[in-house]
Amino acid sequence: MTVANANPPKPAVRRPLVKPDRTALLVAFFVVTSVLLLISHAPDVMRNLGPFGDVLRNKVVEALIVSLFLANVLFAYLWKAANWAKLLVGAGSLLVVLPWAGRTDTSLLDLSIQIMIFAALALGLNIVVGLAGLLDLGYVAFFAVGAYTWSIFASPRFGEVLKYYGSNPGTTGSGTLAIGLVLTAVTAGSMIFIRSLHGRIAPTRASNLSFLIAGFGLLSGIILVGRSILVLFAGSAEAVANGINPGFFWLFLALSIMTAALVGVLIGLPVLKLKGDYLAIITLGLGEVIRVLANNLSLYTAGSQGITPIGSASVPWFNGLAGALGFRPDQFYLLFLYVLVLAVIALILLVNVRLDKSRIGRAWVAIRDDEIAAQAMGVPLMQTKLIAFATGASFAGVMGMIFAAKQTFISPESFNLLQSITVLSMVVLGGMGSFSGVILGAAVVTLLNLRILPGLGEASANVSWIPQEVNPANFNRFIFGSILVAMMLLRPEGLLPNKRVARELHHEDDQEDESGDGNASGLEAGGDVYSAGFATTKEDDKTGGDR
């Protein structure tokens, strides 16, 4: 496209080979920040501190303390230190100090849960954008699917739906259920058969078409079954007037993952054939479609009023444990969610790391680097992209459900485009493709969003000459936009770069001293390969022109 000299050469990222041992520093930092965190979240202590306590109560200062504290975990990951110290700092800060500080100030637990929910979203989007190189701007749709999966059933909505079907049964009955079941079984069977046939012979137009038709049959079969089940169970509307038994929480945790993954596949099937920019705009559109549907299907989603109250799990043994540790009964639930989210995110991280090192992870990176080359090497494009979409979606789905259980209220406005952009800016800030990076990005952006901006807003509200419209709390678009632009212009590989991405992005400077590593290339299909002073253009850079 243009000659390489258009970009001034940037210095390559180089790290010293031997890192100094920082065990003592790490432990000292941990102790200091823990004490700060505990003091700043203990109202009794702060009252005795006088003016210093007032400073600590400020939201911005609180955000700084929390981020310093969370930096513990980051440093434990980054620094060279003894393993016992790393373990002590990592586990100690997340499992002991943070819940302990949350005991006297539950808003801290709430904040940590939010950070981890967004970290999980960022990890999910990271698979789609960072590893597979597919820009998804409607990612929050999967979050919404997970949230609504639980909310509809665990709220009075479910009773309302049953009541509606009880009074409008139409011609639906047990016969419909039988027809629906047969239809579902037959179409699902034929889809599996065609799929296995495709394993042996090349897909033809006719077989593809019949697969599609069977898919529609399956969909209508499922709708029939669902409808007749709703009608047949309409009698129990009274029993579920306040939502289903909370014991189903664990089942729905699995269901929300599956539903979100299924929606991911359904959305992915038509759109994943498209190239980067088209994919971006169409996922953006489909995200909006899901929001508009949530707004309009008011029988199921209560429209723009939102669903409330949403029930949640009751875990007696955990409550007993928390009580023994000195937590108040009203804090049990938040603590439970904190532990649950921590466990889920640990699992997600494990899945991420394992996937990244697996065959499928390498296939994603191959697709990101060069789609055509990957295909030539035998990577099944569609399947690999769909897996990326479904994996990312499932992370968002499970966190959506936990989010709904935590908020006890959701409305379509919780899932607008700005949320998708927020998650994207987390991924971009931290570094596409880097797991530690996107978690860092999630922590920074969430703190900015929930503490620093509102804190600045409160501060400015007391100053008379600042008009209300200039309130910094309203500047989140500006700040996310600036994050995106600044990162792309100055450090496209992110704060904690993935080594491979960083090398690709600084390919030009690396060229002379690069040895033995011939696989660096453009980040995705369509990127140009440069040699000094001469550029090649690819055929697909031509368009129809302006005629």
Added chain:
Amino acid sequence: MELSVLLPFIVNVIIGGLVLGFVYAIIALGYTMVYGVLQLINFAHSEVFITGAVVGFEVFRVLQDSAMNGYLKLLIALLAAMVISGLLNVLIERLAYRPLRGSPRLVPLITAIGVSLILQDVLRFLEGLQGRFDLTYILPAGFGNKFCAAESTCAPVGNALRAIGVDVQLKDVILVVVSLVSLTVLNYVVNKTRMGKAIRAVSQDRVTAGLMGVDSNLMISATFLIGGALGGVSGVLFGLKFGTVNAYSGFDPGIIAFTAAVLGGIGSIPGAVLGGLLLGVIQNLIGVTNIFGNLLGLANLGTIDASYSKIGPFIVLVLILIFKPTGLLGKSNVEKV
């Protein structure tokens, strides 16, 4: 509803859709021209065009008490919006996109989204300083009247139109005329002038154009200038049509216009116009689907109300990209290694 009532109703829905479609068409040109030269979806274009709408609002607001002719006010508003939006677009390209040329495609795309967000808040901030958020256009007297009202000199024309059921406002006619003039000028600039030839050359093959002595950076700037100026025009027209704009209202029309550009074949100027007109009509028709549903006794259609007209364009976009990714008037290109 009887046929004698329904027919004029449908005619008006379609005419309204065409008027709306002209606004989309002009916005779509901004997307399609930039895509033509850079293969980049300029997400910031929706804000460039809303900037035009805001400039238009300010001009009408400042001039609201002057005795100036309404058409002159409109001309000033259009020119001011064209200049400011055009320069803004050039500035964006210079500061945000040019340093990234040659980066992987995801990088400028994310930058464009960022620029769009920044501009939204800057616009809101600038208007917020004066205590305004929703900007309601103060139109010159008479713009909201019926076109060729009974007492005016062209009453026969108006009566004839009304006889076949067409009922439009003066501002709709102005909108269509301004759009047609812009399209004619654009067509002349792109197809008949030296600069247009250079722009077309750059969009076909930047490197070869460079070898032929075309300053491709200058031509890319020129494209952003023209696209931004068109954005300014469309912003004023948008304000004229809808009456109220705010800093965030560029998003929906922006997406619809982009869909129009894809529908017509991205990179193709007649395609963008065709796509815009089609989408305008489609959107208006979806908005009244429930009336057809009630008419035909189809209860399920009756629940599709105007709020669904927002997702109509997306469905069209998905369908067009699946079945004819090159668009209606676009050229196909096969990807080679």
